[in-house]
Amino acid sequence: MDYIRTAMPELIDLRGPAEARHLAGTSAALIGMQFVDACKQDLAIPGSDASSFVELFVRMGEAQRDEVAARQVDDGKFVVRQRGWRLMRGIAPLHEVAFEVWNALWEGCLAAHDRRLRWQVLARQDRGDEAFEWLIAPKSAGTADR
Numbered sequence: 001m002d003y004i005r006t007a008m009p010e011l012i013d014l015r016g017p018a019e020a021r022h023l024a025g026t027s028a029a030l031i032g033m034q035f036v037d038a039c040k041q042d043l044a045i046p047g048s049d050a051s052s053f054v055e056l057f058v059r060m061g062e063a064q065r066d067e068v069a070a071r072q073v074d075d076g077k078f079v080v081r082q083r084g085w086r087l088m089r090g091i092a093p094l095h096e097v098a099f100e101v102w103n104a105l106w107e108g109c110l111a112a113h114d115r116r117l118r119w120q121v122l123a124r125q126d127r128g129d130e131a132f133e134w135l136i137a138p139k140s141a142g143t144a145d146r
Contacts, residue, residue, distance in 0.1 A: 005091055008098050017097045024097075025104040032108025040113075048114045050136050054078045056113075057106065057136075077137040079122065085130040099124060099132075110136070 012020040036056070040046075045056050054070045057080055061068030067083040087102070088094055103121060110119045116139055123133040 005088060008088075008101065009091060009094070012095045012097050017095060021097045021100050024101040028101050028105040029108030029111070032105045032110075033112040036109040036112045039109075050076050050078055050114070050117055050138070053110055053113050053117065054080060054136060056109070073135075074137075077135065079133060079135055081131070081133045083131045085132075088130075106134075 008020075008024065011024055015023065039060070040052070040056055043056065043059055045052050045059070051072075058068045058070055061082050064086045065084075066086050068080065070078050070080045073079050085102075088098060091098075103119075107119050110117055118135075118137055118139045120135040120137070121132070122135050123131065125131045
């Protein structure tokens with residue numbers, strides 16, 4: 001974890017936000033795709049529907065001592081809210097690209113979990129009192145894959 005905390009701000013400083021987002025974001029998405037099944041297996045989370053992914057996200061957030069809650073808003077649609085971002089706590093100033101890269105990790109996890117689901121950022125506050133909110137829902141017809 002210390003490597004991520006150190007490397008992310010340094011990569012942004014050295015390469016600039018756009019290239020850091022591309023390099024680290026692509027890497028994060030690939031890591032998410034590669035390790036989601038192992039994480040689900042380790043946590044004994046069966047299934048590949050939206051609710052099982054929500055369970056994975058909530059349990060991973062709780063494991064790093066962030067406050068995470070989810071609610072079902074419609075059939076197959078969930079809103080997940082996380083308060084706190086322990087991984088990057090104390091790193092200041094933190095460029096917004098750091099969140100985008102971390103978010104790419106979860107986009108990759110969801111893509112491997114079920115490619116028919118989408119991950120959408122609904123709210124983001126990562127300046128001091130971190131709070132994030134996402135929608136996990138079936139992709140609608142015509143929604144392009146990322």
